Amino acid sequence: xxxxxxxxxxxxxxxxxxxxxxxxxxxxxxxxxxxxxxxxxxxxxxxxxxxxxxxxxxxxxxxxxxxxxxxxxxxxxxxxxxxxxxxxxxxxxxxxxxxxxxxxxxxxxxxxxxxxxxxxxxxxxxxxxxxxxxxxxxxxxxxxxxxxxxxxxxxxxxxxxxxxxxxxxxxxxxxxxxxxxxxxxxxxxxxxxxxxxxxxxxxxxxxxxxxxxxxxxxxxxxxxxxxxxxxxxxxxxxxxxxxxxxxxxxxxxxxxxxxxxxxxxxxxxxxxxxxxxxxxxxxxxxxxxxxxxxxxxxxxxxxxxxxxxx
Amino acid sequence: xxxxxxxxxxxxxxxxxxxxxxxxxxxxxxxxxxxxxxxxxxxxxxxxxxxxxxxxxxxxxxxxxxxxxxxxxxxxxxxxxxxxxxxxxxxxxxxxxxxxxxxxxxxxxxxxxxxxxxxxxxxxxxxxxxxxxxxxxxxxxxxxxxxxxxxxxxxxxxxxxxxxxxxxxxxxxxxxxxxxxxxxxxxxxxxxxxxxxxxxxxxxxxxxxxxxxxxxxxxxxxxxxxxxxxxxxxxxxxxxxxxxxxxxxxxxxxxxxxxxxxxxxxxxxxxxxxxxxxxxxxxxxxxxxxxxxxxxxxx
Amino acid sequence: xxxxxxxxxxxxxxxxxxxxxxxxxxxxxxxxxxxxxxxxxxxxxxxxxxxxxxxxxxxxxxxxxxxxxxxxxxxxxxxxxxxxxxxxxxxxxxxxxxxxxxxxxxxxxxxxxxxxxxxxxxxxxxxxxxxxxxxxxxxxxxxxxxxxxxxxxxxxxxxxxxxxxxxxxxxxxxxxxxxxxxxxxxxxxxxxxxxxxxxxxxxxxxxxxxxxxxxxxxxxxxxxxxxxxxxxxxxxxxxxxxxxxxxxxxxxxxxxxxxxxxxxxxxxxxxxxxxxxxxxxxxxxxxxxxxxxxxxxxxxxxxxxxxxxxxxxxxxxxxxxxxxxxxxxxxxxxxxxxxxxxxxxxxxxxxxxxxxxxxxxxxxxxxxxxxxxxxxxxxxx
Numbered sequence: 005x006x007x008x009x010x011x012x013x014x015x016x017x018x019x020x021x022x023x024x025x026x027x028x029x030x031x032x033x034x035x036x037x038x039x040x041x042x043x044x045x046x047x048x049x050x051x052x053x054x055x056x057x058x059x060x061x062x063x064x065x066x067x068x069x070x071x072x073x074x075x076x077x078x079x080x081x082x083x084x085x086x087x088x089x090x091x092x093x094x095x096x097x098x099x100x101x102x103x104x105x106x107x108x109x110x111x112x113x114x115x116x117x118x119x120x121x122x123x124x125x126x127x128x129x130x131x132x133x134x135x136x137x138x139x140x141x142x143x144x145x146x147x148x149x150x151x152x153x154x155x156x157x158x159x160x161x162x163x164x165x166x167x168x169x170x171x172x173x174x175x176x177x178x179x180x181x182x183x184x185x186x187x188x189x190x191x192x193x194x195x196x197x198x199x200x201x202x203x204x205x206x207x208x209x210x211x212x213x214x215x216x217x218x219x220x221x222x223x224x225x226x227x228x229x230x231x232x233x234x235x236x237x238x239x240x241x242x243x244x245x246x247x248x249x250x251x252x253x254x255x256x257x258x259x260x261x262x263x264x265x266x267x268x269x270x271x272x273x274x275x276x277x278x279x280x281x282x283x284x285x286x287x288x289x290x291x292x293x294x295x296x297x298x299x300x301x302x303x304x305x306x307x308x309x310x311x312x313x314x
Numbered sequence: 315x316x317x318x319x320x321x322x323x324x325x326x327x328x329x330x331x332x333x334x335x336x337x338x339x340x341x342x343x344x345x346x347x348x349x350x351x352x353x354x355x356x357x358x359x360x361x362x363x364x365x366x367x368x369x370x371x372x373x374x375x376x377x378x379x380x381x382x383x384x385x386x387x388x389x390x391x392x393x394x395x396x397x398x399x400x401x402x403x404x405x406x407x408x409x410x411x412x413x414x415x416x417x418x419x420x421x422x423x424x425x426x427x428x429x430x431x432x433x434x435x436x437x438x439x440x441x442x443x444x445x446x447x448x449x450x451x452x453x454x455x456x457x458x459x460x461x462x463x464x465x466x467x468x469x470x471x472x473x474x475x476x477x478x479x480x481x482x483x484x485x486x487x488x489x490x491x492x493x494x495x496x497x498x499x500x501x502x503x504x505x506x507x508x509x510x511x512x513x514x515x516x517x518x519x520x521x522x523x524x525x526x527x528x529x530x531x532x533x534x535x536x537x538x539x540x541x542x543x544x545x546x547x548x549x550x551x552x553x554x555x556x557x558x559x560x561x562x563x564x565x566x567x568x569x570x571x572x573x574x575x576x577x578x579x580x581x582x583x584x585x586x587x588x589x590x591x592x593x594x595x596x597x598x599x600x601x602x603x604x605x606x607x608x609x610x611x612x613x
Numbered sequence: 614x615x616x617x618x619x620x621x622x623x624x625x626x627x628x629x630x631x632x633x634x635x636x637x638x639x640x641x642x643x644x645x646x647x648x649x650x651x652x653x654x655x656x657x658x659x660x661x662x663x664x665x666x667x668x669x670x671x672x673x674x675x676x677x678x679x680x681x682x683x684x685x686x687x688x689x690x691x692x693x694x695x696x697x698x699x700x701x702x703x704x705x706x707x708x709x710x711x712x713x714x715x716x717x718x719x720x721x722x723x724x725x726x727x728x729x730x731x732x733x734x735x736x737x738x739x740x741x742x743x744x745x746x747x748x749x750x751x752x753x754x755x756x757x758x759x760x761x762x763x764x765x766x767x768x769x770x771x772x773x774x775x776x777x778x779x780x781x782x783x784x785x786x787x788x789x790x791x792x793x794x795x796x797x798x799x800x801x802x803x804x805x806x807x808x809x810x811x812x813x814x815x816x817x818x819x820x821x822x823x824x825x826x827x828x829x830x831x832x833x834x835x836x837x838x839x840x841x842x843x844x845x846x847x848x849x850x851x852x853x854x855x856x857x858x859x860x861x862x863x864x865x866x867x868x869x870x871x872x873x874x875x876x877x878x879x880x881x882x883x884x885x886x887x888x889x890x891x892x893x894x895x896x897x898x899x900x901x902x903x904x905x906x907x908x909x910x911x912x913x914x915x916x917x918x919x920x921x922x923x924x925x926x927x928x929x930x931x932x933x934x935x936x937x938x939x940x941x942x943x944x945x946x947x948x949x950x951x952x953x954x955x956x957x958x959x960x961x962x963x964x965x966x967x968x969x970x971x972x973x974x975x976x977x978x979x980x981x982x983x984x985x986x987x988x989x990x991x992x993x994x
Contacts, residue, residue, distance in 0.1 A: 028710030029736065033702055058413050109598045115412045116349050117597055120552065124590030131587040134791065143793035144724050146749055150731075227702050229728045233657070234698045241420055248417055270703065273692065284428035284655060284695060291421035295414045296406045317835050320860075324827040428655055436659030437916075438848050440879040457859060532824040532852055534880050538657070542822055577828035583790045583818045 042262035043219035045246035051212035053252030064126030067235035069095035069217025070224035092221035099217025107209035144231025251301030256308035329570025334524035335547035336562035338517030344557035351419035354544020355426035360522030363391025374442035396518025430537030555606030649708035656696025668925030723747035768801025785838035798844035851880035858884035875917035893961030927959035
């Protein structure tokens, strides 16, 4: 076990240093974007893939995390970048609370209905922020403190990504995760087995929204500017595409998908398409084709590093 | 009082549009238990279909003939697109997880929206005035144009027609059969595929009708025009009881009125939040909606 | 063993992948001047982006056809940010570090301009926004400029016009709550009107994308304003004007440069005639530059130019002027020369950069008469 961890740490640090020394700011920004997308995809994957609660509201949780962390650093903590990890966690906490509250009355809802409620929740969050002058309303919230340089940004965001992955992966393979998966298969049977359906669903929501909020906070500090427009339904859909593409239920699948789908549009940009970005044509087509031909996504429920079925 | 009357009439007028579109959502959900996210975009396609046909035949001036041609063009185009979407995107997933179908529907919706921006151009187009602008009559200082009358008339006819189709025809009976027991229906000699396609087409045609009426009254069309209407209509359908036709209509009118009163009496910026709050409230308190029936889950 | 293998493969592939990108850095051609632009060619604000891009492209074509700048041709690289903030970050970074542009033109909206500005300022690349009107944009730093009015100026123009020219005091505001341009103008208008002894009797909102405004208009009608200020974009204003007429409202409608598009009359038809808005130019302008811009744009794109295109066109020419005046084509020199722009004669008026790097130019108040904008008065800052 230790050897693997050491290898991983070395590769992580080495990649960071190589990116810092040899790659330009464009690629560096993409690397951070990839990590944030991965965190978001993981958070959605946990609630929708592992717990089978279809959530279309990640953008709302993201928004809560982003605005909380941004306002804290700007208005109360004097733009100190080294406090970002703290405010990001606070932002994540706010999102978690929201997620819990959303799940309270919703535990009876299934599938489509739950998806719509979560979508509705995210939209309501967006509308509230849009009308809230203090955080900028439609003008958005500007001049959010960013990480001072790439290595710091890479390390901090990377560590958060690793944290997210480790926590969610271990939850997935734990008793808790198995309970959630049981709900997945047959809710009535699971309830009969004493799996405390409602409580588990609520906890799953809380955890998923926590990480969505974390991703949102990091997103804000990466871009330096957030507005209600960033957190639209389209954002939730984008995150959904990452999670589905990687495979709902596979944590490493989400990370892999985030990597491929963050890089893909940039590669496509080099192609001559008359100045029109085809990402929003290709992504949906990819999604539809995947659903028809390979609905389990890239990895299904398996992890990249699992050689046998447990 | 005058103000209230105006708001009420506005609400009813828009409510009719929501009702027509909501019917499409509810019919598809009733028969396939899926939310056709792309319905609002089929609506948009209808409008564009009519736009290009009218332009091609140079029929942009108001006249009953032009109106009919525009309406038919929209109905045919929307119906056709609905048919294709069902056949190529949803049919392969008939046996799949509900989540997968929903995801596919979202994909189709986005494809139409962004594809529309590229193919039709993202800028708004001025829709030709197919019905005369003349004020037909005035009631208490509120003027009614031909198009306003048509909205009520066409909605009314569509509802009667649909009701007749569902309740009094063979096809309608087949639709109801597939809706309640999709596993048994084929055994009774019903061609499920054909019925499902028909349902989609009917729903899409209704959306096409709504689209032309809206495009004439609010003569601006663009690839994103379906988004807001779609969201509100969908809420209306769920609110009224998804799967219930009268529910969709009642839901449409209630939501229309609700939105107009809200905007008229102050909180206009929260209009979107209203639809969703209403939706969430309904789903939590009475998930089957106003007119829906509770289905017992059998073990 | 498999894990070590996998992680090293992943790391190696990441590096290999990334290095293919870096090696894609184009060789700097000394005979070219590379300028970048970013615009929302698709997505929610696609109309703005497409026209912005066209304005720039047309200008670049003209400049290159006339021999370029000091003999060198412009290479223009434009990226679509899909109306998305994250994308904006990526493309502006790409323009700067991958394509190595010396200057950037963009964006059309204030929000995304702020994002791009932060990066441009960080890497000391001059950025000229064609139409971002929020004062915050240029506050990001001394490398950031704009070619258009700022909200505080334009808001004042219409309020002055209402009181001084139309001699009216009571106004209602109908604002687009989703647009910071509209919100900015509305707030300034409200403030200024109060200062002039006027009063805002109703302040109602709609959202970009709405098509029915009867409720808002009915609410406004009940308060009996003498004029209605609608500082939104033509997409909605056209329908608003039509519905106001249908409701029998006779008050003059006032607006800002967001009205400026041929689509306004196309969609609104007669209902928009007789109303006023502040703009950069009038169609009556006999200025040969304006006339040929309008004509050439229509010929090239088969559509009429709107204010986004005109501003982007001017921004490109302003950039070209700054580059021309630079002894050597470096970002620093270009920045300094942009700051020095004085009396630049553009399609959208006579432009001078002030010390905040905002464009100082007169506004004209015009009255809509069909497809024409009739000159009523001109307001200097």
